Amino acid sequence: MAGVRVELAGRSYDVRIGGGLLRDLAAQSGALLRKPRVPIVTDANVHALWAETVEAALGAAGKEARWLIHAPGESAKSWDGLSRTVEWLLAEEVERGDHIVALGGGVIGDLTGFAASMLKRGCGFIQVPTSLLAQVDSSVGGKTAINVAAGKNLVGAFYQPALVLADTDVLATLAPRELRCGYAEVIKYGILGDAAFFDWCEAHGRDVLALEPDAITRAVTTSVEAKARIVAEDERETSGARALLNLGHTFGHALEAETGYSDRLLHGEAVATGMVLAARYSARKGYLAQADAERIASAIAAAGLPAELSSLGLKCDGKALTAHMLHDKKMDAGTLPFILLRGIGEAFLDRAVDLADVAAFLDGELRGT
Numbered sequence: 001m002a003g004v005r006v007e008l009a010g011r012s013y014d015v016r017i018g019g020g021l022l023r024d025l026a027a028q029s030g031a032l033l034r035k036p037r038v039p040i041v042t043d044a045n046v047h048a049l050w051a052e053t054v055e056a057a058l059g060a061a062g063k064e065a066r067w068l069i070h071a072p073g074e075s076a077k078s079w080d081g082l083s084r085t086v087e088w089l090l091a092e093e094v095e096r097g098d099h100i101v102a103l104g105g106g107v108i109g110d111l112t113g114f115a116a117s118m119l120k121r122g123c124g125f126i127q128v129p130t131s132l133l134a135q136v137d138s139s140v141g142g143k144t145a146i147n148v149a150a151g152k153n154l155v156g157a158f159y160q161p162a163l164v165l166a167d168t169d170v171l172a173t174l175a176p177r178e179l180r181c182g183y184a185e186v187i188k189y190g191i192l193g194d195a196a197f198f199d200w201c202e203a204h205g206r207d208v209l210a211l212e213p214d215a216i217t218r219a220v221t222t223s224v225e226a227k228a229r230i231v232a233e234d235e236r237e238t239s240g241a242r243a244l245l246n247l248g249h250t251f252g253h254a255l256e257a258e259t260g261y262s263d264r265l266l267h268g269e270a271v272a273t274g275m276v277l278a279a280r281y282s283a284r285k286g287y288l289a290q291a292d293a294e295r296i297a298s299a300i301a302a303a304g305l306p307a308e309l310s311s312l313g314l315k316c317d318g319k320a321l322t323a324h325m326l327h328d329k330k331m332d333a334g335t336l337p338f339i340l341l342r343g344i345g346e347a348f349l350d351r352a353v354d355l356a357d358v359a360a361f362l363d364g365e366l367r368g369t
């Protein structure tokens, strides 16, 4: 088992990574689960797959799993999902010193973390992420939120878990498309800050996607180490360090908005295309060698992720895509910060990007020229 410590003064916590952690849930959680009844928030898909394992693990320690089971998908990450969660936790008599288990992907982690942040002014929670995307990104760092009518993740809190258990065995149940989406966030850490890890991803991406044990453990561990470093430096995204994690996301959110946040383009796929666009736009601005931008595009394509904007079948122009960007929650005093690249492994924040120029660039990418 690998371990990474997220260092945050009085709120530091461990991320444990490896196979078999779910089977060992009670021992791994130790004194955090201080009562016989353990409140677990999950969704119906994850419950169907893992309830038996969890109940056996807790039962062997003399504990009982108490389940709140949401419908799968983004709909749980809503005011309704939040009030249902908080009311259930109150009915379960969860106290401030207790820990709620968030068992699921990013939706369940974000929702449960937000509920924990407000329950009795803040109780504990343990992230047990079951998707690759959640293991390498959303379960670590304390961003919690729900979606509201005005946009995604617009209501939430920075609220850190007490422990993260990333069981790599559970990834075997993921659909290949979902696994590839998580891999987009893995390779992102190489592109934004670690050229050697990008080299490794080029050589071993196939092994990661095949869930070869050493490769998947190294991919998750290196990703979590990178995220832990960045979160320790800039927990609340104020100094700019954490904003680098948004590489590919400004372009990606515009693509998600244009495709209606649907199965047509999943978040990880949008981020993958977005990273290629950020790299090519960096080359257009003279920051990045064109050859490096194309190397990034090749690595994304080799993982079976969409590298080419022209292949998405969008019917819009570049201006329509930049119009979506104006609703980005990263808008700051009328400007939209972009994460661009000076090299592979050298992301930086550019606050002076001209959206008309971005629209012209996107017109070319939409045509595939």
Ligand code: GLY
Residues within 6 Å of the ligand: 137, 138, 140, 141, 143, 242, 245, 246
């Ligand atoms: N997913 C980006 C962050 O945690 O800051």
